[in-house]
Amino acid sequence: MLFLPRWATDCLKRADPALGALTEPLALWERQRGAMRLLAVDDRAVRAGLMAGQNLSDAKALCPKLEVREIDRAFLEHVFADFADWHSYASPIVSVLTDQAAYGDLCLDITGVAHLFGGEEAMLETLTGKLRALGFTVAGAIAPSVGAAWALAHFASGQIIGETAGEALAELPVAALRLAESRITGLMQMGLKRVGQLYGRDRKALRARFGASLLTRLDQALGTLEERVIPRIPVAERYAERRFAEPIGLIDDVLMSARDLAIRLSVRLEAEGLGAQSFHLFLYRVDHKVMSLSVNAARATRDPGHIARLFGNRVERLIGEYDPGFGIDMIRLAASSVSEVNAAQIGAFETRGGAENLDRLYDRMTSRLGPLAVVRSKFVNTHIPERAVKLEPMVARTPDDPEAAPDAALPRPLRLLPAPEPIGVVAEVPDGPPAGMQWRRVNYRFVKASGPERIGVEWWRPGEGALTRDYYVAEDDGGRRFWVFREGLYHETGNPRWFLHGFFA
Amino acid sequence: MLGVKREQMESLRARIAQIEKRPMLEEGAALPPRGAEQDLLAAPAGLLHEVFADERRDAGATLGFALAQARGLLSPERPAILCLQLTREAQDMGLPYGAGLKSFGIDPHGVVLIRAESIVELLWAIEEAVSCRAVAAVVADIGGRPKALDFTVSRRLSLRAASAGTSVFLTRYGEEREASAARLRWRVVPALSGTAAFDAHAPGGPRWRVELEKGRLGQTATARAGTVDFLLDWTENGFVVVDSSRTTEGTSALPDRAPSSRAVPPALGDRLSQAG
Known part of the structure; x- marks a missing residue:
């Protein structure tokens, strides 16, 4: 779990060099019920005694040199989503936890990937260090459950706990349980200030007093109740990736790497006797953005030449939108919609077999001309002429309706x-x-x-x-x-x- | 001495010309017709055709003739006919209609429509389709007179069609003829239909007056290209020649056109072959 408490201000500072060079404190405000309230403050503003939730006029009085901006939530969320996608370089399952705020909480499932970074400790160090070097304020923690990791990242960062979350959480305030503001106040009034005080209490009474959400959150934090995270990028089990010591920018280089990755991926698919219908190319830019490019095939394939050609066609169509920024330091090729492809079918591609050849032709055309450009007539059971024939993309064919076949005896125009x-x-x-x-x-x-x-x-x-x-x-x-x-x-x-x-x- | 040298030079030139001459550009040889004898208009596979109509409102006739030719090229190994069109021309000339294909006698499931945004993409798609050995024929609607489709491009299409054995039909409109490497050029004019089976007032089946303007085919080889026209009926069994006449006899119903607008293929062919 990574927590970026100052995301709003840090992000703006990175986006706007003029703000980044600023020496005055920065705060973002929003109009709430007619009052202008601060929503986010940076480190300097905190040192000057400001905090989120203050009135703008109060803050101005406290700190006359304060630089203020109106908050742009949509922009911040969008940039944070990109930022989250970019983290899939570290782990395939990345999600943004939006329980408490729309941005700021990043959850990575690092099961089985930590060893790639030299252990959990080193991984946490690498990830947070990378972000700190970029000027973000970041707190991180590793825990067996999402709830526990959230609590640690927010209130006791830098910790890595193993199996039992109970002791580590006992001393944390109840706010660490991701509860609504009113629930926290209620608990405080009852004298329940620390998470540990909730252990062993009568669950029925707690539910009656504070609602089911408290118990759910507690169980989630302690790991007795499973919590699912929804990955932002669909998880592909089969992928191949390559990291570059020096960022690359030219599209030709990207395509060449894609071809290499396709070969590696096809070796892997072949070992499992599989083929895939969708291929996704993720380009990780050095400046925290991920570009993705997807191609679909009409039938499952694992022929690297074909996959590479589809990407080549696709790129030719999207060449205007390609923007490598400051370079791309990692490329990942993932396969989805996987199904079994036996060896004979691959062999058939190489011969002059009709249907396979045609499917590959349609794939190539679709990747260059767009999915709605290569269509066939599909009959619909209706008499209205313009509705009786539907144009259906060749790459997403559905079975025919035998009752819908038109009557050849009726005069119909060519x-x-x-x-x-x-x-x-x-x-x-x-x-x-x-x-x-x-x-x-x-x-x-x-x-x-x-x-x-x-x-x-x-x-x-x-x-x-x-x-x-x-x-x-x-x-x-x-x-x-x-x-x-x-x-x-x-x-x-x-x-x-x-x-x-x-x-x- | 000088005369001997000149003779040597001449013979060498002749040999070089012999080597450089490409069979595709040879206009003299007539193509053998495909299939049965009565199907005398059925062209063999692997050719670039141009199907001209005088106006765009005759788009139904050009598509009909091209598809009629393409139907004979279908086989189990080559089960597909590809129809290409620019997206913006669909409303102008009409989209090939699945139910209509069925009434016309072509299995609509074997026909795939490709709608390109630009002429460059359309030409790319033709080339891509021609190279596929599972495609029987490519029928491309060229509504305007695009600059991108010049002699070089048509020559490339023609060569590709010959090497892959896929026929290409470019349906084009207007009375101007540009230089092109198409092996056969047809001019199709809709004709008043014959009588329908049970209703004297109803239109009959498709009937066109078809003129072979360029290239020679089967029996028509006896006459010079550009002087033969046929009155054809399209039936479920193929073409039926209603009437064959020669314009030289003055019986043609075709309106006359200025002969200057026609490109002269042999000169072009020679020039290209010498340019390498």
Whole structure:
């Protein structure tokens, strides 16, 4: 658990060099119920006797040189989220604890990763040291439960406790239990000031007096009740990563590393007999940002060449948004949507097998042109022409509905206009095709027509423009065959409108 | 002495020209038609076609003709037809419609639509698709006259199509003809349909007047390219020639066009072959 008590001010100071060079104390305020109250103060302001919650005018009186800014919560939260993502270099499970504040508490699950840093102690030292070097005020602690770690990080930082949290927490104030302000005051009034005083008390009485939340928090801190953390970045079990001694910036270097990582990842997937459909490339920038790039494949694969090509295409599309900042010092390639791929299937890729080849073609196109660019027609069980065919991305195919297959005997145009275009008609007769039309300022004279094919509204759908359509196939004197319809019957609307909806071959 | 040298030079030049001449650029040879004899318009696989219509409102006819050609190229090894279009041109010319494909006689599940944002991406997608050996044909709508699609690009597409055996149909609009390396160039004009089965007033099946403007194919090889046109019906069994006539006899229903707008392929071919 890492706790950054001065995140708001530290973050602003890093973001704005003018503030960073400041020698005066800094405080952030917010308007609360009509009063301007301080919300965050930096170290100098604390030394000057200020604290969060004070009135702005009081603070100004106490410390005339105080520099004040209005707080921008959204910005701070956003930057903190980026900052949290960046910490996934240390552990795959990183989350922001938002119980008490929207930013400031960072929770890392370091189960099984501490040895990479030379033990828990060294890891805590490395992580906090890194942040201190960057100018953040940080407190850290390691404990077997989230609650205990939070308590230690806030009230007794730097500690590492092993199995039992009970003794370590006994001396801490009850505020260490992540309780609401009113609960803490209530406990204090009862003389329950330290966590240890709650041990061994009658649980029923505590619940009756202080509610269930107290017991939950206590159990969570002591580790008898499991608490889950929701990782910010989906945890990938299978990944390959590479750290760089010197940060890299060029996109070509990134892609080359991605190719190497893809080879390493594919070796690992192959050993397990697996393939994956989604691949995510995380680029960790030196300035606490993570850029991610994801590609999807239509079928599970582990061919490094294919994966690398997909990333290459994707990057070509997003090249304008690529910004390495001051450089990238770590790259991670993770695989998700993992499923079993047997060896024969991989072999089939290499031959001229049709379906696999096609799937890879669609993957490549999707990665370059976007997921909605490569689509197929999927039939939907409805009579409304524009709704009867849905365009479905090739990389996310769903099984067909056998009942939805269209009737080939019905006349349907080869090209359909996505939005029907209004036309002017001449010499219309009720319930008959028109003698001609005017479309895009050109007049057409119809010589043949068939119809109507009456398509009723789907009355069970709310919000329909409830008008029946009469479709006609009309051929003009040049041989062009159009699909036109009249919206509304003559008795439904006095003056029905006509539309052009498609072209026949 | 001088004459001998000149002769030697001439023979060497001829040999170099022989070596440099690429079969693709050879306009003289007629292509054998694919399949049965009555299917005399069915072109073999691996060619770049241009399918022209005079106006964009005839987009249905060009797509129909291209798909009709593409249908014959489908096989179990090559089960897919790819239709490419610019996203912004969908409303202008209409999107290929799945239910309509079915009525037209093509399995809509084998047809994949690709909608590109820009012409550069579209050309990239064509090239990518052509190289895939599981694609039977690529049908690309080129609505405007993009600068990006020049002779070099069409030549590259043509070579790729030949090496992978995938046919490419560029459906294009207008009466201008630019220099292109397409092996066959068609001009499709919708024609008044025949009678429908049970209703004299109803439009019949698709019928087009098709002119082979460039290249020679099967029986048409006996005539010079650009002088043959057919009146074709599209039925579920393939093309049916209703009437074949020659413009030289003056019976064509095709409106005349200025001949100057047509590109002259042999000159271009020679120039390219000498440039290496």
